[in-house]
Amino acid sequence: MKAHLLPLFGILALVALLRPLPAAALDEATTRLARDIFQQLIEINTTDSVGSTTVAAEAMAKRLLDAGFAREDVTVLGPNDRKGNLVVRFHGSGARRPILIIGHLDVVEARREDWTTDPFKFVEKDGYFYGRGTQDMKVNDAVLITTLIRFRRENYRPDRDLIVALTADEEGGKSNGVDWLLKNHRDLIAAEFVLNADSGGVTTVKGKPVNLDVEASEKLYADFEVRATNPGGHSSLPVPDNAIYHIAAALGRLERSPFPFELNPVTHTYFERRAALEMGQTAADMKAILRTPADAASIKRLSADARYNSLTHTTCIATMMTAGHAPNALPQLAQANVNCRILPGHTAEEVRLELVRIFADPKIGVRYVDDARNVYNVTPEKKAFPTILPPDEILKPLARIADEMWKGVPVIPSMETGASDSVYTMAAGLPSYGVNGVAVDQDDIRAHGKDERVRVTSYYDGVEFYYRYIKALTSPQ
Numbered sequence: 001m002k003a004h005l006l007p008l009f010g011i012l013a014l015v016a017l018l019r020p021l022p023a024a025a026l027d028e029a030t031t032r033l034a035r036d037i038f039q040q041l042i043e044i045n046t047t048d049s050v051g052s053t054t055v056a057a058e059a060m061a062k063r064l065l066d067a068g069f070a071r072e073d074v075t076v077l078g079p080n081d082r083k084g085n086l087v088v089r090f091h092g093s094g095a096r097r098p099i100l101i102i103g104h105l106d107v108v109e110a111r112r113e114d115w116t117t118d119p120f121k122f123v124e125k126d127g128y129f130y131g132r133g134t135q136d137m138k139v140n141d142a143v144l145i146t147t148l149i150r151f152r153r154e155n156y157r158p159d160r161d162l163i164v165a166l167t168a169d170e171e172g173g174k175s176n177g178v179d180w181l182l183k184n185h186r187d188l189i190a191a192e193f194v195l196n197a198d199s200g201g202v203t204t205v206k207g208k209p210v211n212l213d214v215e216a217s218e219k220l221y222a223d224f225e226v227r228a229t230n231p232g233g234h235s236s237l238p239v240p241d242n243a244i245y246h247i248a249a250a251l252g253r254l255e256r257s258p259f260p261f262e263l264n265p266v267t268h269t270y271f272e273r274r275a276a277l278e279m280g281q282t283a284a285d286m287k288a289i290l291r292t293p294a295d296a297a298s299i300k301r302l303s304a305d306a307r308y309n310s311l312t313h314t315t316c317i318a319t320m321m322t323a324g325h326a327p328n329a330l331p332q333l334a335q336a337n338v339n340c341r342i343l344p345g346h347t348a349e350e351v352r353l354e355l356v357r358i359f360a361d362p363k364i365g366v367r368y369v370d371d372a373r374n375v376y377n378v379t380p381e382k383k384a385f386p387t388i389l390p391p392d393e394i395l396k397p398l399a400r401i402a403d404e405m406w407k408g409v410p411v412i413p414s415m416e417t418g419a420s421d422s423v424y425t426m427a428a429g430l431p432s433y434g435v436n437g438v439a440v441d442q443d444d445i446r447a448h449g450k451d452e453r454v455r456v457t458s459y460y461d462g463v464e465f466y467y468r469y470i471k472a473l474t475s476p477q
């Protein structure tokens, strides 16, 4: 094994010395258009606190209208004047049912004092574009609008309608645009399947592409309130029964009780393909967990890495805690929030009952908390959708274009361990796949963080990627 790996190491070392180069050169007009759109989007504040997705949606609508889109095909609509969503339809021949492509316009809050540059100024520096949304995900909103305008400029005629929806409140807030559109304007976004440009993407190491992810599955998000109450009393006369101790002991048991290891068709394929890119112990462990039965020592070693742990387990973790009402009183109440990310195929209620079993304390109540912070004794029907591998229709052109653009880079189906708007489209019965072609270095993930940035070349590659991929999906077969 080692002898074979050595020359490969040599090649990787050489490649690592090269500066990252764009995979495909765009013409000048497209480059300028792509850059202008990106800049415009970054400089419109779309945070939940003070921003407006409507302003961004209208700016993009204007660009589409100026490029020749018909009025009736470009709509900005939403539940209130600050949470507008853009829906645009690019007409095809109608030979096949439409494709819906979604992206969110809102961004996470960013404070000027935390950043080196102004988060709402588009800054190009040292080969990167900086600004809030350069990774998550105005970068791909800009890619999508650029792609539509390119298609329009060249009078491209797809064999099916393309619907692009750029929406509000993916990052939180009360007006999730995808949810709202599905509930109020389902006809406007009816499609055969959904591409979500918020997930997937190219993983690079120091600018060198390693793999292209396609998100094919998603964990289920659930919060639980863990609560102990007590009559309390004077702290000079303590009794053994203490609400804080109950919660502390329960959380200790949770820490020592991981949920079982489990693979599904998507994560199975993920580790199979990922193993081929890894070396040494990690590669061996990835192969060993695919066997039946999976190797326990390998599971243990891989699970020490938070990413691999979250891909192979339902996780529940304490995220908030409040207790007591005075420094000199016994606590009458102690409670914690336990946040769970549930593997597909399991329900939130199943996990709630498992928490009750792990805590093994009749004094502790475990209740489900929804996004609006309503509390339920029994979890309302909430289930992670079973995973299916993306069909060839999705994967084959993806593999071909990945190979054209980033020679030999494998496409790896993955499971999102966080949550995206695909949770709504999947719940509505629309198969949803996370696809985009923007590369981010494995160790440079700055989404939601400070000094968010994307490589200039990665952005333009992402522009070219979507153009080619949508063409492949919409060209007469």
Ligand SMILES: [Zn+2]
Residues within 6 Å of the ligand: 104, 136, 137, 170, 198
């Ligand atoms: Zn996002």
